[in-house]
Amino acid sequence: MSARKPLGRWITARKVVQIAALLFVIALLIMTRRGGWPPDLVNLLMRLDPLTVLAQSLSSRSFLLGSAVVLLTLLLTVIAGRAWCGWLCPLGTVLDLIPLRKRTLRDKQPAISNSWRSVKYGLLIAILVAALLGNLTLLIFDPLTIFIRTFTTSLWPAADQIVTSLETTLYRVPFLSDPISALDGWLRPAIFPSQPVYYRDAWLFGAVFVGIIALNLIAPRLWCRYLCPLGGLLGWISRGAWLRREVAEECKGCTLCTSVCPTGTIDATQHYVSDPAECTLCLECLDVCPRSTIAFQLHRQLAPRQAYDPSRRQFLAAATLAIGGVALFQSDATRQRVDDHLIRPPGVIENDLLDQCIRCGECVRACPTHGLQPALTQAGLQGVWTPLLVPRLGYCDYSCNACGQVCPVAAIPPLNLDDKRTRVIGKAYLDDNRCIAWADHRDCIVCEEMCPLPEKAIYLEKREFADSAGSTVTVQVPHVERDKCIGCGICEFKCPLNGEAAIRVFVPGAEAAF
Structure with a gap:
């Protein structure tokens, strides 16, 4: 290979795509509201998620036609492996933007055993087995649902409070009062609500999100390496991906690529090869290689198994834990006695909701009065983070049917307004x-x-x-x-x-x- 050092244009392109995708997701969430963007558009993010689509289909014993767009994600994965994780995932982008630790080209990867990578596969197996038994509670670990819930309940209200405080302060400056009033007149209908928004247990959602980011102190993208179940699913598919990383014989073993790899998948003991199931196509190694001995080329055969890939024993262990967990959820005392205030959205049948709800929080985001809140224990363990109405915080608007329109899996029926008013x-x-x-x-x-x-x-x-x-x-x-x-x-x-x-x-x- 040539000794020419690759240009950084692909790194720049990836970062531009990451930022653009993140901004698009935020725009989708902001416009997930009554009178916002069309439901098919605001539902796009969750329908591109193979894990939620697969789990929800197993649980409900049906496949929604609108979820067929997930084939785009699967096609991308078959062609380019876990490019979704490295280029498009909003949570992954946040982890890249907030590294917490500044790394140098001579830094070594954290001394964490590769066996921990099997955790995400175990969680994936547990999610799918539980879904087969009609339980979707473990989808709370899906990265896209984590991002949406956190944005809805914590980040967006916090941003609203910060902007309000700044506006209040600047409004006192005489020559700024009119511009601030004009700005607020645009912000309130376009971005933020006219009244402050409060969500119960917002601290919990924020703490989970901060905890995932804090894992970067231990290792870059530790969540993606060891814990993300969606990454595990895409990793399994990526073993047959066409586009894979290769290292030429001219490699001199400078170890720069191992230092910059955000998932730590480059093995210095095996001629610096990487596992396609762990590589996110970030192209950092390609950029730092001083001799241009790294390339991404087409392959057709399956990648070899790794020691941390789930064995039959691990599969059975994860499946057994999932079955036991579902049985525990079913025997939960709170499930046997319905909470007198467990008020569900219009048209919802309790058992159908538990079988179909993917805990994405889009209905909570769309509720114009913010009366819809994510449940914690009110519906038992099986109903964690499903939607319920808390009238003291907000009511079900007589002229609104947004929750059913934005639900990506029809767990809340998409009732027309006349029908909704009778429920x-x-x-x-x-x-x-x-x-x-x-x-x-x-x-x-x-x-x-x-x-x-x-x-x-x-x-x-x-x-x-x-x-x-x-x-x-x-x-x-x-x-x-x-x-x-x-x-x-x-x-x-x-x-x-x-x-x-x-x-x-x-x-x-x-x-x-x-």
């Missing part, structure tokens, strides 16, 4: 002991005013009460007609009491709570 998701119950009108004998008709139904599910009745002075006062008190109530929760959201509302929405059939 009962809960029933409102009034606590007379807390209601301002009933308990304090003061006029308050907020819940009745807010009820969006043409035939109100809340009506007012005049009642006479004796006040503290012994005089008679006439007050309008609310009553709930539960046969009309659909459980949208706007009455609970708008109740002016601090803390727990006087009127609360329960799942249908929760009369025993009163």
Whole structure:
């Protein structure tokens, strides 16, 4: 081979593609909302994810036609191996942008046994076996769902708070007040909501994301090397990838390539070859090689097995753990007793949701009132990070059906607006002991005013009460007609009491709570 050092244009091209892909994903998430981009477009990211498509198909025993775009990812992997991981994955790009440790060309790879690479394969096997048994809980480890959930619940609200604080500070500067007002007038409908957004357990989602980034302190892309189940699936396919890294005989063993490899897959003891299942086509080795002895060429045969590839025993162990875990989830005490406040999106059937929901959080992102929240323990272990409505934080808008439209796997049915308005998701119950009108004998008709139904599910009745002075006062008190109530929760959201509302929405059939 020529001694000419390769140009860095491919490295630049990869970084440009990474940044462009990350910005596109962020734009998709920002526009995942009522009145945003078309559902087929905002669903694109999750439908390109082979792991979620495969697991959801196994669990639901069906394949959605819209998920056929996953063939593009599979085709890319067959041609170029784990190029998705090195060029397109948003989480991988973030890990590259925040290395935490500055590496030099003489740095050695961390002394971590290659056997740890089998962890991601074990997790992959567990996910697929559990999916076959109708459980998708382990998809919380999918890198794309991690990124979407973190952006929705932590990064986006944090960015909103930072921008709001900056605007408030700059607005006090006299000559900046008008430009700041104009900027805010554009930002609020286009990028951020008009009101602050709060998500329960946002700290947990943020902590998981920070933890994955912090692993870079141990090794570059440690998550991708040892833990990512999607990387494991793409790695399996990449054993037959056409485009692979090769090292010529002229290599003098300078070890520069081993130092820069972000996945540590270059083996100095085997003439600096690499495992196609671990190589992300970052091209860093190609760029630093002083003698141009590295090339990427076409192959047709399968790559040889590695010592860390899962053995039959490891496969059986992972499958057994998955089966045991599913059995544990099924016997979870919280699953046997439905939470009185486990209010699901319109049209959802609980068992179907658990079989189909991939925990991506797109419905949570799309909810205009931010009442949809990711569940933690409310639905039991099997329902972790599935969507539920928390009316005290936001209600189900009578004129909105966005959650069903953006769900990439139809776990929330894509109901038209007229159909959605008839779906009962809960029933409102009034606590007379807390209601301002009933308990304090003061006029308050907020819940009745807010009820969006043409035939109100809340009506007012005049009642006479004796006040503290012994005089008679006439007050309008609310009553709930539960046969009309659909459980949208706007009455609970708008109740002016601090803390727990006087009127609360329960799942249908929760009369025993009163």
